[in-house]
Amino acid sequence: MTLEIITADSLAPLRHGFFTRRGGASSGVFEGLNCGYGSSDQQDVVTINRTRVAGALGLGLQDLSGVVQVHSARVETVTAPDPAPPEADAIVTATPGIAISVLTADCQPVLFADPQAHVIGAAHAGWKGAIDGVLEETVAAMIALGATRENIRAVIGPTISQQNYEVGPEFIERFLDEDPDNARFFANGKDGHYQFDLPAFGLHRLRAAGVGHAEWTRHCTYADPARFYSYRRTTHRKEVDYGRLIAAIRL
DSSP states (O other): OOOOOEEEEETSOOOEEOOOSOOOOOOOGOOBBOOOOTSSHHHHHHHHHHHHHHTTOOOOOGEEEOBBOOSSSEEEEEEESSSSOOOOOOOEEEOTTOOOOOOOOOSSEEEEETTTEEEEEEEEEEHHHHHHHHHHHHHHHHHHOOOGGGGGGGOOOSBBBBBGGOOOOOHHHHHHHHOGGGGGEEEEEEETOOOEEEEHHHHHHHTTTOEEEEEOOOOOOOTTTOOOOOOOHHHHTTTTTOOOOEEEEEO
């Protein structure tokens, strides 16, 4: 099976993609393109999958750069792939010939580009990273490399949608304490719970940061098991582990 790659016109002509789980070598609960070394999948199979991703971007595996994600607002600026990547949740570069990437399984993968300044970024933005400012920090790191705020384009890839993201009352309190207007990202759910609109919150933060363009591809990871891995769906099904989707962009 060939790889399935979701792209965005707004990031053209840069080579990029939000890769689905189709076209990979993993099997079992990881069936497909699992790119997460942090999973319990066979490491050599994950390497095969990541090699396919790099190849789709016209690069070798050694040119695919990432970070050890910890749900933070930390951003790493790179000039070459690091064999021992640091803990961070976003990565930016102005160096041609390498791809920067993030892994997700419900959280938001966000790809950034200022094609005029030749600066790109990638961020892993779950609820914690988003509220702590990882998207704004990514924009700031790109500007430090020469990008201009109004020329930055940002695209949120497949992530969990509001319909499938149930949260408790203690969750919403964190958002309301930061800004009472954040109530607009929550809908009433069942039994005192709420439905959180993570991609809408991400778009709000990006637009408030002043980027020239922000969009969501409108794919829900939870709702489409044939195409996407989902941490929450795995939890609900009581499966032992889950795969990680990869999103990547290169100059």
